[in-house]
Amino acid sequence: MILELDDVHVTLGGSHILQGVSFSVAPIGVTALLGRNGVGKTTTVKAILGLVRRTGRIDFGGDPVHRLRTHEIVRRGIGYAPEDRCVFAKLTVTENLALAERRGSAHAYDLVYELFPELKARSAQAVGTLSGGQQQMVAIARTLLNDNRLIVVDEPTKGLAPKVVTEVAEVLERAAERVPMLLVEQNLALVRRLAGDGVVLAAGQVVHRGPVRELLADAALTRELLGVGQARGESVTPPTRPAPSGGSIHPLAIVKDRQPPDEVSPPESTRSDAP
Numbered sequence: 001m002i003l004e005l006d007d008v009h010v011t012l013g014g015s016h017i018l019q020g021v022s023f024s025v026a027p028i029g030v031t032a033l034l035g036r037n038g039v040g041k042t043t044t045v046k047a048i049l050g051l052v053r054r055t056g057r058i059d060f061g062g063d064p065v066h067r068l069r070t071h072e073i074v075r076r077g078i079g080y081a082p083e084d085r086c087v088f089a090k091l092t093v094t095e096n097l098a099l100a101e102r103r104g105s106a107h108a109y110d111l112v113y114e115l116f117p118e119l120k121a122r123s124a125q126a127v128g129t130l131s132g133g134q135q136q137m138v139a140i141a142r143t144l145l146n147d148n149r150l151i152v153v154d155e156p157t158k159g160l161a162p163k164v165v166t167e168v169a170e171v172l173e174r175a176a177e178r179v180p181m182l183l184v185e186q187n188l189a190l191v192r193r194l195a196g197d198g199v200v201l202a203a204g205q206v207v208h209r210g211p212v213r214e215l216l217a218d219a220a221l222t223r224e225l226l227g228v229g230q231a232r233g234e235s236v237t238p239p240t241r242p243a244p245s246g247g248s249i250h251p252l253a254i255v256k257d258r259q260p261p262d263e264v265s266p267p268e269s270t271r272s273d274a275p
């Protein structure tokens with residue numbers, strides 16, 4: 001396993017957000033991190049990257065990293081494309097990529113420009129003037145520029161139009177041929193296409209692990225764990241496992257409203273605002 005989490009806990013703002021998360025990421029292919037809104041997916045990713053205080057054990061490539069700081073973890077070879085992309089809007093594509101160059105790593109510009117010909121064509125354009133999909137490409141391209149042993153991609157298709165989702169999916173598929181990936185994603189069609197293993201969180205705990213195809217083939221389980229098909233405004237059933245006593249996560253945390261997408265949402269999504 002390239003990454004292993006064992007009993008990871010995170011408390012934010014007085015709330016016990018991650019309540020003993022344990023799972024591993026295979027050294028090949030895509031592992032999907034799934035769950036309804038607000039269950040702790042992004043917090044898990046941030047715990048891996050050392051962006052939030054956490055307890056528990058996290059091993060990367062067989063070595064403990066849970067006591068390291070973010071820059072030390074990243075230098076071990078984890079690329080991160082965050083949910084909000086974190087691109088530098090006023091800088092060009094080339095400048096954004098240059099800022100991502102890590103010392104001591106080869107810089108795979110040939111690979112990046114082969115995977116993202118559109119970015120090559122727009123290399124002198126300010127990233128803030130690119131479309132949402134193109135900005136996402138920049139965020140993913142940065143992770144592929146360096147010699148990473150794992151890339152972590154958080155909700156790459158959020159707010160993108162279906163056609164753009166397909167383009168991003170193609171890029172992720174090609175990226176995953178080169179480097180293992182932990183993917184947070186709510187578009188289940190994309191998850192089915194890309195991921196081998198899936199890990200499902202509910203209320204800060206892992207409630208399911210296993211092959212994604214088996215999970216998604218079980219409509220009742222998918223509905224129970226991921227709430228697919230809920231109409232806007234419908235109440236969401238509680239997670240399958242109640243929070244342990246003393247857990248302070250608010251039950252409504254799992255139905256946290258998502259910001260409305262700036263473009264059309266793709267179909268078949270676990271988002272609570274999905275049709």
Ligand SMILES: Nc1ncnc2c1ncn2[C@@H]1O[C@H](COP(=O)(O)OP(=O)(O)OP(=O)(O)O)[C@@H](O)[C@H]1O
Nearest residue numbers: 012013015017036037038039040041042043044253
């Ligand atoms: N800094 C913080 N202080 C307090 N609560 C927080 C903080 N950051 C996140 N939370 C809460 O932690 C819970 C988990 O948030 P997180 O962003 O990890 O969920 P998520 O599964 O990624 O959700 P989504 O799918 O909506 O992005 C949410 O209830 C959120 O409101």
